[in-house]
Amino acid sequence: xxxxxxxxxxxxxxxxxxxxxxxxxxxxxxxxxxxxxxxxxxxxxxxxxxxxxxxxxxxxxxxxxxxxxxxxxxxxxxxxxxxxxxxxxxxxxxxxxxxxx
Numbered sequence: 173x174x175x176x177x178x179x180x181x182x183x184x185x186x187x188x189x190x191x192x193x194x195x196x197x198x199x200x201x202x203x204x205x206x207x208x209x210x211x212x213x214x215x216x217x218x219x220x221x222x223x224x225x226x227x228x229x230x231x232x233x234x235x236x237x238x239x240x241x242x243x244x245x246x247x248x249x250x251x252x253x254x255x256x257x258x259x260x261x262x263x264x265x266x267x268x269x270x271x272x273x
Contacts, residue, residue, distance in 0.1 A: 176270060183229040184266045190227030191235060191242045192249070193218050200250050210249045230269070237272055241265045 174182075189211060196202040196210075204218045211218070220226040245261045 180266045180270070184269045185262070186221070186227035187230045187235060187269070188227075188238070188242065188245075188262060188265050189213070190221040190224070191238070192245050193221040195242055195246045196249070197222065200246060202250075234269070234272065238265045238268050241268065 192211065193207050196207050197204075202210075204215045204222070207213075208215045208218045217226065241261055241264055245258060245265070248258050248261065
């Protein structure tokens with residue numbers, strides 16, 4: 173039996189990271205290296221998120237409910253907001269996913 177935190181670590185967080193990475197590329201014209209830096213990941217991990225090799229365990233319909241939160245996360249990352257506030261937004265997105273599942 174998987175605990176909710178394990179499900180989030182394996183599915184929700186990667187899905188949110190993938191959405192954030194895609195939005196940073198499309199709307200903020202960031203490259204993979206810069207995205208990796210702000211998310212604390214490697215460039216290879218960002219590449220996998222963008223190609224759908226990671227973070228694709230939910231359908232787009234499942235993730236549509238967190239689009240506004242993902243936009244807020246992107247804005248916060250680009251503006252250099254405090255990491256504790258960004259983490260809180262990630263947690264908020266995980267809670268929405270958990271509630272909808």
